[in-house]
Amino acid sequence: MSLEEQESYYQWALKKGISRRNFLKFCTAMGAMLGLEASALPKIVNAMESKPRIPVIYLNLQECTCCSESFIRSGHPLVADLILNMISLDYMEVLQAAAGDQAEAAKKKTMKDFFGKYLLVVEGSVATGDEGVYCTIGGKTTQSVLEEAAEGALAVIAYGSCAVNACVQGSAPNPTNAVPVKEIITSKPVINVPGCPPIAEVITGTIVHYLTFGTLPELTNQGRPKAFYQHRIHDNCNRRAFFDAGQFVESFGDEGAKQGWCLYKMGCKGPTTYNACAITQWNEGLSYPIKSGHPCLGCSEDHFFDKGPFYTHLADVPNHVIGKNPDQIGLIGLGIAGTAAAAHALATAVGKAGKTSAPNSSKDESAN
Numbered sequence: 001m002s003l004e005e006q007e008s009y010y011q012w013a014l015k016k017g018i019s020r021r022n023f024l025k026f027c028t029a030m031g032a033m034l035g036l037e038a039s040a041l042p043k044i045v046n047a048m049e050s051k052p053r054i055p056v057i058y059l060n061l062q063e064c065t066c067c068s069e070s071f072i073r074s075g076h077p078l079v080a081d082l083i084l085n086m087i088s089l090d091y092m093e094v095l096q097a098a099a100g101d102q103a104e105a106a107k108k109k110t111m112k113d114f115f116g117k118y119l120l121v122v123e124g125s126v127a128t129g130d131e132g133v134y135c136t137i138g139g140k141t142t143q144s145v146l147e148e149a150a151e152g153a154l155a156v157i158a159y160g161s162c163a164v165n166a167c168v169q170g171s172a173p174n175p176t177n178a179v180p181v182k183e184i185i186t187s188k189p190v191i192n193v194p195g196c197p198p199i200a201e202v203i204t205g206t207i208v209h210y211l212t213f214g215t216l217p218e219l220t221n222q223g224r225p226k227a228f229y230q231h232r233i234h235d236n237c238n239r240r241a242f243f244d245a246g247q248f249v250e251s252f253g254d255e256g257a258k259q260g261w262c263l264y265k266m267g268c269k270g271p272t273t274y275n276a277c278a279i280t281q282w283n284e285g286l287s288y289p290i291k292s293g294h295p296c297l298g299c300s301e302d303h304f305f306d307k308g309p310f311y312t313h314l315a316d317v318p319n320h321v322i323g324k325n326p327d328q329i330g331l332i333g334l335g336i337a338g339t340a341a342a343a344h345a346l347a348t349a350v351g352k353a354g355k356t357s358a359p360n361s362s363k364d365e366s367a368n
Contacts, residue, residue: 006052006088009211023048030208033201033280034217035227047211054207055110055118057149058092061142062135062169062178063124067160068094070197071123090118093137104138111152120153121203122146122181125166129177146184155189155216156181157203161299164194171305182223189216192223196299199280202228220274228280229300234270236278238291239263263290267311269298 007015013023027044036044060068072095089095091107098106110118124142127134132141140148150156158181161167169178182190193202202225209217218226234240242248243262250256250265264271270278273296277288290296295311298304 006055008048008050008052010049012053030205033227034205034209040212044208044212048208051211053088054211055088055090055114056121057090057107057110057118057153058121059123059145059149060093061122061124061137061146061163062127062176063160063162064168065094065123066197067123067162068092070195071159071200071203100138107149111149115152116154118153119207120149120156121159122156122163123159125162125169125178125180126184127169127176128179129175134176143184146181150185150188153188155191155210156185157191157193157206158182159193159203160198161194161196161304164192165302167196168305171303190223191216191219191225194224194229194300194302195275196297196304198300199228199276199282201280202276224274228276229274231274231276231279232271233273233275233278233290233296237270238278257293263293263295265313266295267297267309267313268295269301269304269314270296271314273298273301275300 010023024045027048028041031038031041031044058068058071090110091103093103096103096106124135126132126142126146128143132143135142137145158164162169162178163181166174166178166180169176170180182192191206193206205227206217206225209215220226220229222229234243237243239260239262242260243264247259247261248256248265249261249263252266262268268290270290277296278290281288281291297310298307301307
């Protein structure tokens with residue numbers, strides 16, 4: 001079957017019993033998630049109605065499978081397993097029933113039948129040390145497996161921090177000489193989707209954008225989809241008001257933690273981390289680490305494992321984006337609060353003293 005003969009997303013939705021109304025809701029949500037204007041909605045709907053589902057080959061290289069866990073738990077009002085149904089997932093070691101020669105045969109068939117038309121998703125870093133012996137699949141090194149699969153791909157999505165920047169495997173001293181996908185694949189577009197794990201909906205948005213416009217979404221200077229990685233977590237954090245007020249958690253379980261105060265002093269890297277965690281959130285928009293009470297580790301930023309202890313706060317917020325060191329903000333905030341409290345106490349004391357001394361004052365004045 002050729003790609004053109006494959007069913008469209010809308011045809012799939014009808015077969016699944018999804019109403020037209022919910023289908024349009026999904027298209028609207030995708031447009032909003034990608035930061036597109038309302039005028040783009042008809043184009044998204046038309047693409048989803050007419051374009052065939054894209055075949056996908058998903059490689060698991062040197063990784064811990066947390067990205068796969070995120071991938072299969074994509075949440076969306078349309079359907080719980082949105083991503084697995086939106087794409088034609090032809091090869092994925094973690095999920096496929098086939099194994100060994102049968103699994104490899106399925107991958108090769110997709111690579112041949114849809115040459116130049118399939119999307120390659122890569123999870124994990126590439127082990128290059130000692131000729132790649134530290135991680136092999138079917139007797140092949142991860143580098144050779146990646147290069148073979150990427151040859152006929154229309155684009156490559158480096159999914160997760162291991163694939164984007166080698167993550168924990170690439171941290172010092174990097175014994176396997178792990179490298180990111182972009183250092184191996186240079187002849188194809190590589191879309192970086194960092195995070196440990198990343199947000200699964202980024203893949204959905206990338207596919208919808210490609211189907212709608214025939215191009216990959218706009219990327220940041222680090223090769224990340226701009227719609228998802230243009231804002232710092234700090235900018236949209238539900239605890240931001242406490243940061244600005246200088247109200248910080250000083251230790252886990254203290255009164256500030258119970259009140260939901262800012263986690264900056266507990267090591268939160270939200271001010272230097274670019275991701276959509278605070279906007280898209282996890283588990284169908286339920287929460288994300290900071291909201292649930294744990295500081296951001298900055299897992300979508302390059303080499304975050306090598307940037308010091310997770311629970312030591314930043315010496316300063318870079319680029320003076322806030323204007324002051326958060327510690328100074330805290331001191332200023334507390335100073336203002338203390339001054340206000342002292343002024344209020346003084347005013348109260350004066351008022352009480354005035355009421356108490358009023359009768360005596362009258363006598364004194366008449367005596368004078």
